[in-house]
Amino acid sequence: MVVVPLTTSNEMQARQMPKGVPETVESARGKLVYLFLQFHEGATLDELRDGLDLQRITLFSVLKTLEERGVVDRDGETYVTARPA
Structure with missing residues (x-):
C-alpha cells in the first residue's frame, strides 16, 4: 500500500514556521497572540x-x-494577521 501525503514536506514546514513578528508589536502578549494567529491562520x-x-x-x-x-x-468573529500592503 502506498501512502500519499496530503502536503509536501516544504508546504508543512512553511505552514509551521511563522514568518516573524512585525517590529510594531512590542509586548510579549502581543507577540504571542500575533504568532498564534499566524500559525493557525x-x-x-x-x-x-x-x-x-x-x-x-x-x-x-x-x-x-x-x-x-x-x-x-x-x-467577522475571526481575527487574522494583516496582509502587507
Missing part, C-alpha cells in the same frame, strides 16, 4: 482564549492594540 476570541489560556479582557486589550497598529484585522 486566524482564530476567534474563544479559540485564542483556549489556546493561549488568557482571559478575554486581556485578549480584547491586546487585539485592540494589534488592530490599531495595523498588524491584525478582524473578519
Whole structure:
C-alpha cells in the first residue's frame, strides 16, 4: 500500500514556521497572540482564549492594540494577521 501525503514536506514546514513578528508589536502578549494567529491562520476570541489560556479582557486589550497598529484585522468573529500592503 502506498501512502500519499496530503502536503509536501516544504508546504508543512512553511505552514509551521511563522514568518516573524512585525517590529510594531512590542509586548510579549502581543507577540504571542500575533504568532498564534499566524500559525493557525486566524482564530476567534474563544479559540485564542483556549489556546493561549488568557482571559478575554486581556485578549480584547491586546487585539485592540494589534488592530490599531495595523498588524491584525478582524473578519467577522475571526481575527487574522494583516496582509502587507
